[in-house]
Amino acid sequence: xxxxxxxxxxxxxxxxxxxxxxxxxxxxxxxxxxxxxxxxxxxxxxxxxxxxxxxxxxxxxxxxxxxxxxxxxxxxxxxxxxxxxxxxxxxxxxxxxxxxxxxxxxxxxxxxxxxxxxxxxxxxxxxxxxxxxxxxxxxxxxxxxxxxxxxxxxxxxxxxxxxxxxxxxxxxxxxxxxxxxxxxxxxxxxxxxxxxxxxxxxxxxxxxxxxxxxxxxxxxxxxxxxxxxxxxxxxxxxxxxxxxxxxxxxxxxxxxxxxxxxxxxxxxxxxxxxxxxxxxxxxxxxxxxxxxxxxxxxxxxxxxxxxxxxxxxxxxxxxxxxxxxxxxxxxxxxxxxxxxxxxxxxxxx
Amino acid sequence: xxxxxxxxxxxxxxxxxxxxxxxxxxxxxxxxxxxxxxxxxxxxxxxxxxxxxxxxxxxxxxxxxxxxxxxxxxxxxxxxxxxxxxxxxxxxxxxxxxxxxxxxxxxxxxxxxxxxxxxxxxxxxxxxxxxxxxxxxxxxxxxxxxxxxxxxxxxxxxxxxxxxxxxxxxxxxxxxxxxxxxxxxxxxxxxxxxxxxxxxxxxxxxxxxxxxxxxxxxxxxxxxxxxxxxxxxxxxxxxxxxxxxxxxxxxxxxxxxxxxxxxxx
Amino acid sequence: xxxxxxxxxxxxxxxxxxxxxxxxxxxxxxxxxxxxxxxxxxxxxxxxxxxxxxxxxxxxxxxxxxxxxxxxxxxxxxxxxxxxxxxxxxxxxxxxxxxxxxxxxxxxxxxxxxxxxxxxxxxxxxxxxxxxxxxxxxxxxxxxxxxxxxxxxxxxxxxxxxxxxxxxxxxxxxxxxxxxxxxxxxxxxxxxxxxxxxxxxxxxxxxxxxxxxxxxxxxxxxxxxxxxxxxxxxxxxxxxxxxxxxxxxxxxxxxxxxxxxxxxxxxxxxxxxxxxxxxxxxxxxxxxxxxxxxxxxxxxx
Numbered sequence: 005x006x007x008x009x010x011x012x013x014x015x016x017x018x019x020x021x022x023x024x025x026x027x028x029x030x031x032x033x034x035x036x037x038x039x040x041x042x043x044x045x046x047x048x049x050x051x052x053x054x055x056x057x058x059x060x061x062x063x064x065x066x067x068x069x070x071x072x073x074x075x076x077x078x079x080x081x082x083x084x085x086x087x088x089x090x091x092x093x094x095x096x097x098x099x100x101x102x103x104x105x106x107x108x109x110x111x112x113x114x115x116x117x118x119x120x121x122x123x124x125x126x127x128x129x130x131x132x133x134x135x136x137x138x139x140x141x142x143x144x145x146x147x148x149x150x151x152x153x154x155x156x157x158x159x160x161x162x163x164x165x166x167x168x169x170x171x172x173x174x175x176x177x178x179x180x181x182x183x184x185x186x187x188x189x190x191x192x193x194x195x196x197x198x199x200x201x202x203x204x205x206x207x208x209x210x211x212x213x214x215x216x217x218x219x220x221x222x223x224x225x226x227x228x229x230x231x232x233x234x235x236x237x238x239x240x241x242x243x244x245x246x247x248x249x250x251x252x253x254x255x256x257x258x259x260x261x262x263x264x265x266x267x268x269x270x271x272x273x274x275x276x277x278x279x280x281x282x283x284x285x286x287x288x289x290x291x292x293x294x295x296x297x298x299x300x301x302x303x304x305x306x307x308x309x310x311x312x313x314x315x316x317x318x319x320x321x322x323x324x325x326x327x328x329x330x331x332x333x334x335x336x337x338x339x340x341x342x343x344x345x346x347x348x349x350x351x352x353x
Numbered sequence: 354x355x356x357x358x359x360x361x362x363x364x365x366x367x368x369x370x371x372x373x374x375x376x377x378x379x380x381x382x383x384x385x386x387x388x389x390x391x392x393x394x395x396x397x398x399x400x401x402x403x404x405x406x407x408x409x410x411x412x413x414x415x416x417x418x419x420x421x422x423x424x425x426x427x428x429x430x431x432x433x434x435x436x437x438x439x440x441x442x443x444x445x446x447x448x449x450x451x452x453x454x455x456x457x458x459x460x461x462x463x464x465x466x467x468x469x470x471x472x473x474x475x476x477x478x479x480x481x482x483x484x485x486x487x488x489x490x491x492x493x494x495x496x497x498x499x500x501x502x503x504x505x506x507x508x509x510x511x512x513x514x515x516x517x518x519x520x521x522x523x524x525x526x527x528x529x530x531x532x533x534x535x536x537x538x539x540x541x542x543x544x545x546x547x548x549x550x551x552x553x554x555x556x557x558x559x560x561x562x563x564x565x566x567x568x569x570x571x572x573x574x575x576x577x578x579x580x581x582x583x584x585x586x587x588x589x590x591x592x593x594x595x596x597x598x599x600x601x602x603x604x605x606x607x608x609x610x611x612x613x614x615x616x617x618x
Numbered sequence: 619x620x621x622x623x624x625x626x627x628x629x630x631x632x633x634x635x636x637x638x639x640x641x642x643x644x645x646x647x648x649x650x651x652x653x654x655x656x657x658x659x660x661x662x663x664x665x666x667x668x669x670x671x672x673x674x675x676x677x678x679x680x681x682x683x684x685x686x687x688x689x690x691x692x693x694x695x696x697x698x699x700x701x702x703x704x705x706x707x708x709x710x711x712x713x714x715x716x717x718x719x720x721x722x723x724x725x726x727x728x729x730x731x732x733x734x735x736x737x738x739x740x741x742x743x744x745x746x747x748x749x750x751x752x753x754x755x756x757x758x759x760x761x762x763x764x765x766x767x768x769x770x771x772x773x774x775x776x777x778x779x780x781x782x783x784x785x786x787x788x789x790x791x792x793x794x795x796x797x798x799x800x801x802x803x804x805x806x807x808x809x810x811x812x813x814x815x816x817x818x819x820x821x822x823x824x825x826x827x828x829x830x831x832x833x834x835x836x837x838x839x840x841x842x843x844x845x846x847x848x849x850x851x852x853x854x855x856x857x858x859x860x861x862x863x864x865x866x867x868x869x870x871x872x873x874x875x876x877x878x879x880x881x882x883x884x885x886x887x888x889x890x891x892x893x894x895x896x897x898x899x900x901x902x903x904x905x906x907x908x909x910x911x912x913x914x915x916x917x918x919x
Contacts, residue, residue: 088628089519102513106535116521365717375748391754433642440638463860473660474653525624570743601739
């Protein structure tokens with residue numbers, strides 16, 4: 005697109021969210037340790053990490069449920085670091101939905117507008133719009149405990165979106181749903197985000213979900229951000245060993261073997277599906293690296309077969325091979341493992 | 354196995370009967386024509402003692418005093434108990450357990466200790482024993498009832514509700530008004546009713562903190578030494594059973610209902 | 619204005635805590651603990667035998683009086699009664715609690731819940747009075763025994779020394795019965811609560827490992843229910859120690875601690891001695907509570 009450069013500059017000056025050296029300590033535990041990042045306007049941004057990695061604390065600090073120990077948080081350029089939740093133009097979909105049990109569904113959705121003293125007629129109109137948006141037009145008079153899990157999820161979404169926040173925070177919102185419903189909700193969530201055009205900040209520990217939904221993913225580990233990038237970036241060019249193995253799995257190659265192959269003593273990662281197994285005597289194509297080893301384990305999984313191979317240097321590699329005709333490697337066979345040179349990804353540390 | 358359960362079941366029903374027979378006996382005796390002994394079965398049944406009891410001014414005075422004392426004590430207990438429950442629930446401060454311990458002390462220590470301690474202190478402080486000294490005593494041991502009820506409710510409620518409300522734009526006061534209060538209101542009513550029942554019924558502490566006034570339980574206690582008044586005592590006992598049972602059942606039912614609701618979630 | 623205050627409190631959780639905790643804690647510390655302290659002080663004053671006035675000077679005279687043989691008999695009698703009542707309550711409470719947790723269906727469970735809690739909250743003095751009616755010579759209990767043709771058993775019981783008496787309502791056994799009846803719900807509830815917490819799988823596992831039902835009960839259920847029993851005993855023991863209404867309505871009217879306290883502070887005007895008398899159960903209960911806390915009984919409350 006050919007937007008004028010000064011406009012691009014303006015947009016980049018005011019990202020939807022910016023974290024500057026934000027830390028949150030609980031006693032001696034550094035839940036979040038000097039996190040800095042920016043989320044661009046209208047993005048689907050995911051914070052991915054194992055439990056206890058600091059992703060939820062970050063989300064809570066954006067919402068205002070937790071206040072940072074140090075650092076600055078801005079929303080659309082305006083500092084919100086120490087504002088209470090009701091002082092921020094941000095709304096949240098909670099992991100357990102947190103629907104008010106004593107109110108009807110319509111009263112739940114209406115809540116934010118009622119607090120803002122929006123006139124009754126407009127409130128009703130907007131409630132109906134929201135219920136339509138989440139495909140539940142007729143449940144307004146029910147109580148939350150009369151809804152299924154998936155329905156509660158959608159009402160929680162409607163309740164947050166009705167306030168037209170600048171940012172919507174979603175704290176593992178699909179965690180409680182079964183697999184099928186989860187996949188369906190992923191598609192709907194993405195569609196709703198595109199329809200309303202709000203910045204979504206999504207927290208999950210499920211890397212597949214993160215890949216399916218996000219424009220940008222921040223990978224958290226032990227209170228620090230390991231890497232931020234598009235799903236493609238993270239998968240193809242992980243910068244740390246943690247990312248290489250948290251987003252998909254990787255074989256790590258370092259020290260002597262790395263030196264032997266590349267002449268560098270760095271750590272490299274290779275995706276198992278980019279490696280191939282060849283018979284001992286087969287000639288290798290050009291521009292490929294090669295290691296020799298013994299098959300230790302073969303797991304046939306239909307679409308592909310997973311091999312564990314011990315190289316002659318003693319490194320255990322995982323190889324995933326598309327199933328092909330005449331695949332006859334067995335435990336104990338001596339084989340060659342090859343991969344294209346560009347499949348070798350150098351890690352930063 | 355089956356046999357053993359039968360034995361246990363019979364024991365269980367025997368205990369339940371044991372717990373409830375006195376209520377029926379007391380209610381039956383309100384109608385007995387026997388005015389001087391406790392003959393069972395009653396020689397005959399009559400309604401005449403109801404009229405006699407109705408015209409007793411001292412009984413009405415005691416009833417009115419008990420009601421007023423219980424109402425004010427309950428009010429104080431509601432405020433103090435709810436504040437304490439909110440504090441203990443929402444903050445993680447050092448000594449939370451000590452607070453629970455302190456609140457339960459007035460009912461865990463023998464009633465006579467609480468009674469005489471208050472009397473000693475009030476005497477030291479030069480207070481005259483009147484309506485308010487009774488209220489102070491009652492409120493002190495009623496706080497824990499409200500506290501337990503409200504704290505239990507807080508603990509069963511979803512902690513993200515408060516965050517959700519603030520997230521949607523409500524400040525602390527609005528969150529209390531629209532979300533917290535409606536969620537704990539039935540616990541407050543239940544706790545309040547139980548506190549009322551506790552206060553309405555209390556004798557031991559009251560005898561030490563009351564001056565010349567007689568609350569209803571004290572009046573009944575003093576009646577027991579007057580054999581001629583027995584039929585009147587019986588009628589009052591009948592009414593106390595009837596009037597207290599319904600609110601207590603209601604309060605218990607409220608707690609039960611909420612427990613089941615949260616279990617279904 | 620309210621919003622600004624809300625925000626202030628949000629950013630200063632310590633102030634919020636102080637506002638919440640201040641009134642209840644202040645009340646309990648000043649009024650209740652203050653009173654207990656005053657009580658302790660009083661017990662070190664003494665009554666001048668000639669003038670009949672309380673002398674406000676520190677002394678152990680009152681305690682010397684307290685530890686006289688006559689007073690110790692009262693204490694001993696009360697403690698023995700409190701212990702008997704506690705044991706009696708456990709024996710009666712356990713089957714009911716166990717049945718309602720292990721065998722009762724959903725509806726029966728609800729019924730039992732009401733059946734236990736209703737008497738707990740109902741009028742204490744009326745329930746005591748009901749027993750006065752029931753235990754009288756011409757009352758329902760005697761009548762019931764007569765109907766069953768068991769009057770002899772009742773007479774034999776009443777003829778026994780210490781526990782017996784002219785009728786049930788003036789006997790120590792009657793007193794024990796009423797105490798147990800009145801405090802029974804306080805024992806049932808914590809036992810029930812601790813039994814609820816034993817997962818069924820634990821009992822199945824014990825059976826699976828070869829334990830007979832009785833062994834399972836002794837080795838698994840009882841130890842795990844113990845905190846509940848201890849929690850219940852706090853109430854049955856303490857409430858019996860400090861009661862003076864029941865022994866003045868039922869029983870042979872030999873004094874209990876409560877009655878002694880009442881009469882010393884009232885007619886005798888010897889508040890120091892009354893105070894000293896209550897310090898005993900107070901000290902007993904503090905040790906009991908500390909012990910109970912160790913046994914994990916507070917979780918079962």
